Amino acid sequence: MPHVTTPAPFPAARMRRMRRTAALRGMVAENRLSAADLIWPIFVTEVAGAEGPIPSMPGVSRLTLDGARRAAETAMELGIPAICIFPHSDPARKTESCERAWDPENIGNRAIRTIKEVAPDLAVMTDIALDPYNINGHDGFVVKGEILNDETVAALVRMALAQVAAGADILGPSDMMDGRIGALRMALEEAGHKHVAILSYAAKYASGFYGPFRDAVGASGRLVGDKKTYQIDPANRDEALRCVARDLAEGADMVMVKPGMPYLDICRDVRESFGVPTFAYQVSGEYAMIAGAADAGWLDRRAVVLESLLAFKRAGCDGVLSYFAPEAAAWLREA
Numbered sequence: 562m563p564h565v566t567t568p569a570p571f572p573a574a575r576m577r578r579m580r581r582t583a584a585l586r587g588m589v590a591e592n593r594l595s596a597a598d599l600i601w602p603i604f605v606t607e608v609a610g611a612e613g614p615i616p617s618m619p620g621v622s623r624l625t626l627d628g629a630r631r632a633a634e635t636a637m638e639l640g641i642p643a644i645c646i647f648p649h650s651d652p653a654r655k656t657e658s659c660e661r662a663w664d665p666e667n668i669g670n671r672a673i674r675t676i677k678e679v680a681p682d683l684a685v686m687t688d689i690a691l692d693p694y695n696i697n698g699h700d701g702f703v704v705k706g707e708i709l710n711d712e713t714v715a716a717l718v719r720m721a722l723a724q725v726a727a728g729a730d731i732l733g734p735s736d737m738m739d740g741r742i743g744a745l746r747m748a749l750e751e752a753g754h755k756h757v758a759i760l761s762y763a764a765k766y767a768s769g770f771y772g773p774f775r776d777a778v779g780a781s782g783r784l785v786g787d788k789k790t791y792q793i794d795p796a797n798r799d800e801a802l803r804c805v806a807r808d809l810a811e812g813a814d815m816v817m818v819k820p821g822m823p824y825l826d827i828c829r830d831v832r833e834s835f836g837v838p839t840f841a842y843q844v845s846g847e848y849a850m851i852a853g854a855a856d857a858g859w860l861d862r863r864a865v866v867l868e869s870l871l872a873f874k875r876a877g878c879d880g881v882l883s884y885f886a887p888e889a890a891a892w893l894r895e896a
């Protein structure tokens with residue numbers, strides 16, 4: 562609980578005194594947002610002609626490798642410390658056995674190498690889940706309608722080692738299989754990759770807010786069923802904290818709450834229960850709500866974007882993955 566002192570009675574206390582000017586407000590601001598708080602998720606495609614705007618995420622585009630290179634340069638210029646790569650892979654090459662997930666030449670791994678060439682100091686984060694390469698759109702192997710846990714974990718380890726070989730700094734397991742953090746950590750140690758960080762998608766909910774992301778990576782029409790057998794039920798709070806505790810015990814360096822805005826209570830809980838580096842993911846549906854309302858003239862884009870990102874800091878997060886990252890960083894530089 563924050564320490565709150567009871568104010569003196571009126572008129573000794575007038576809360577408005579310290580709100581009177583920008584200078585006074587700045588002096589008592591409890592939280593600040595900076596470019597250093599942001600992680601920028603980007604979509605990189607290997608499909609000729611698939612680059613360009615994503616209709617359900619107005620303002621966000623799928624990038625070619627060249628576009629990824631330019632994004633890395635932009636991130637460096639703006640002081641954004643990390644980029645997170647999401648692959649849009651060739652639909653004709655998706656399979657049940659997902660073997661492209663650990664192919665050193667898959668589009669995700671090529672993007673890591675491309676970014677590291679131009680921006681070696683930029684932290685590159687990856688996504689670990691089979692969905693970009695899985696014909697049925699699931700994060701794990703599907704056999705007779707069931708998502709296999711342990712077999713998937715073994716495949717995720719192979720996927721991760723290929724990402725590390727390509728130059729990844731931070732691994733982002735988003736798959737929600739049980740036991741994956743421990744398996745990844747052991748495999749990294751055994752392979753001599755002692756310094757690779759894991760930012761676990763520990764509290765990842767089965768959310769409707771991921772819709773536009775699935776359009777962006779070309780998974781919308783493919784997903785058979787839903788992800789409720791492995792992602793957390795939005796009704797649950799204690800379960801999310803158990804997942805965070807478990808992932809930390811297995812070797813995660815940082816943890817994530819996802820989605821972000823509807824789950825700020827969980828961000829606060831994680832911060833207060835564990836005091837570890839805590840991130841939130843302001844997901845595609847959150848982006849779409851704000852961008853769509855701003856495009857319609859119903860919200861002031863700049864005000865609402867910056868307010869929404871600051872709210873994550875107030876909730877206790879160390880940082881935020883947000884598609885608004887470059888735009889917000891540019892505004893913060895002007896401010």
Ligand SMILES: NCC(=O)CCC(=O)O
Pocket residue numbers: 688690735770771772773774775843844845846
């Ligand atoms: N594993 C990555 C996601 O599921 C992203 C969700 C989103 O932005 O909607």
